[in-house]
Amino acid sequence: MKRDLYIDFAKGLATLSIIFIHTAFWSGQFYIPSEFRVLSLLIDVPIFFALSGITSSGNIEKTLYRLLKLQITYMIFVTGLFFADWIFKVGVITFWDIDTLKSFYSTFGGKYIPQNPSAVIDWAQLGNWYLHSYTNCDTFPVVMGSFWYLKVYYIVTILGVLILRFFKQHISWFIALCVALTLIFNIDPNNYPSGQVGYVVYYLGVFLIGFQLKGKTIKKAYIPVLYVLATISIITIGYIYGPDIYYKINKQKFPPQVPYIVWSLLSLITVFVLYNRLKITKDTFINNIGRNAIFFYFAQGISSSLVYFIVVPLKGNIHWAVLMVLIYVINVILAILIAEVLKKADALGWKILEKLRKLTARRV
Numbered sequence: 001m002k003r004d005l006y007i008d009f010a011k012g013l014a015t016l017s018i019i020f021i022h023t024a025f026w027s028g029q030f031y032i033p034s035e036f037r038v039l040s041l042l043i044d045v046p047i048f049f050a051l052s053g054i055t056s057s058g059n060i061e062k063t064l065y066r067l068l069k070l071q072i073t074y075m076i077f078v079t080g081l082f083f084a085d086w087i088f089k090v091g092v093i094t095f096w097d098i099d100t101l102k103s104f105y106s107t108f109g110g111k112y113i114p115q116n117p118s119a120v121i122d123w124a125q126l127g128n129w130y131l132h133s134y135t136n137c138d139t140f141p142v143v144m145g146s147f148w149y150l151k152v153y154y155i156v157t158i159l160g161v162l163i164l165r166f167f168k169q170h171i172s173w174f175i176a177l178c179v180a181l182t183l184i185f186n187i188d189p190n191n192y193p194s195g196q197v198g199y200v201v202y203y204l205g206v207f208l209i210g211f212q213l214k215g216k217t218i219k220k221a222y223i224p225v226l227y228v229l230a231t232i233s234i235i236t237i238g239y240i241y242g243p244d245i246y247y248k249i250n251k252q253k254f255p256p257q258v259p260y261i262v263w264s265l266l267s268l269i270t271v272f273v274l275y276n277r278l279k280i281t282k283d284t285f286i287n288n289i290g291r292n293a294i295f296f297y298f299a300q301g302i303s304s305s306l307v308y309f310i311v312v313p314l315k316g317n318i319h320w321a322v323l324m325v326l327i328y329v330i331n332v333i334l335a336i337l338i339a340e341v342l343k344k345a346d347a348l349g350w351k352i353l354e355k356l357r358k359l360t361a362r363r364v
Contacts, residue, residue, distance in 0.1 A: 005280035007051055010271055011290030014051075015297065017043035018146075019335055022304040023328045025250060026142050027311040031320045038249050041260075043267045045149055048293075049156060049203045050271055053210020056157075058164035067154060070294065074150065076349040077298050077342060078129040081137060084302075086121060088139040143301030148254070152199045159200070160207045171208055178205030186258045198255035206268065217276040226273070230265040237262050295339040295346070303334035 021044065024037040056063070128135050132151045134144040163174055181201045185192045192198055218226075237245055237259045245252075245259050252260035280287070289296055307327050314323055 004055075005283065005287055006275060006278055007055055008287040008290035009278075009280045009284070010047065010051055010274075011293045012284075012286035012288070013290075014043060014045075014047040015289050015293050015300075016286070016332065018045070018297065019300045019304070019331055020328055022142055022146065022300060023307070023324070023331050026145070026304050027308045027327065028324065030311060031315040032324055033320065034247050036324075038246055041249050041253070041263060044253075044264055046203065046206050046264045046268055047271055048149075048153075049206040050210040050268055052153075052157065053160065053207040053212075054214050054275065056160060056164060056207070056211055056214075058161060058168065058211075060161055060165050063157060063161040067157060071154075072350075072353070073294065073346050075130055076346055079126065080342075080345060081140060081143060081302075082126045082129065085137050085139045140302050140305040142304040143298070146297065146301045148199075149297075152196055152203055155196060155200050156203045156207050159204055160211070163208065164211060171212060175205055175208045175212070178202065178208065182256075182261070183258075189257065192255065192257070198257075202256045202261060210272075213272055213275065215276070218273050223273055226269045227266070230262075230269055233262045233265060292339060292343065295342045296335055298342055299335040299338035300331070302338050303331050306334060307331050 017040070021040045024032050024040045028037060125135055132147070132154075134147045134151075137144045163171065167174065178201050182198075182205065185198055185201070241259055249260055249263050252258075252263075307330055310330065311323070311327060314326075318326070
């Protein structure tokens with residue numbers, strides 16, 4: 001089957017948007033106005049679940065194999081991250097002012113650098129990372145701040161493919177169930193379930209809607225209606241929750257509640273409207289990012305942490321808008337470079353694993 005370049009393009013744009021979100025909400029919290037930071041959330045992670053639904057085949061074996069490969073790639077990455085964190089703590093203490101470093105770690109809830117960092121290697125932390133317990137990575141806090149998505153992605157993908165395989169004729173009922181449960185959870189926020197339940201219910205619904213639209217084109221007559229309804233919904237949440245809710249959209253994201261869900265409607269509608277309508281005929285830089293989205297997702301966590309050291313000395317000397325653009329461009333460039341390194345490291349890791357497999361196979 002010919003590859004749909006629109007999917008790669010949409011993933012690429014969504015990935016660049018995630019980099020911007022993490023530029024705005026991490027180091028950007030020190031200088032970017034709240035109003036502008038909230039706007040960055042218009043294009044966010046729901047798009048990835050929608051696109052996953054569109055591209056899902058419903059093949060259980062193929063999906064589980066792909067998730068297993070992703071898990072191994074993830075383990076290779078966090079192993080490198082674990083040692084990079086330790087090396088950073090040992091090395092930079094010589095080159096950076098201790099107060100700056102203390103501020104960096106405390107800002108993101110990290111630990112203060114120990115007096116003898118070379119003697120502190122917490123192997124249990126690496127084991128927790130392998131098992132998707134995202135305990136804080138002191139040097140690169142944005143990485144673990146991003147990984148909530150990965151765990152939810154695993155769960156939604158497995159549940160989604162099981163539904164597609166065994167209950168394909170009843171997908172509409174499952175979508176209705178996801179919508180109903182999401183509304184029930186939001187009627188009384190105090191009863192909103194803890195853990196990943198709320199995340200999975202909402203994002204599974206988006207995934208299934210994406211699958212339902214696979215190969216289809218939204219009729220032109222419906223497009224203005226969808227945008228009008230989305231706009232009215234966004235205005236309505238201001239009346240229901242008060243005008244301050246627009247400044248708290250990010251807090252409504254964890255877990256996803258009605259204001260955040262409504263806020264994400266515009267981007268979801270746009271992705272579905274352009275699907276099978278916007279024809280991408282040539283490979284582009286953005287398509288490349290979309291094809292390698294997982295490496296960029298890993299890479300932006302590192303780059304978004306590193307740009308903090310640029311923001312601190314510049315935030316009082318440059319207008320916030322100019323600084324925001326500068327930091328974002330630097331963040332993207334760093335993410336591209338780091339993603340390339342991660343791809344090579346991943347390829348090397350797989351070669352080593354393959355050699356180990358052959359070695360053990362001979363002995364058996």
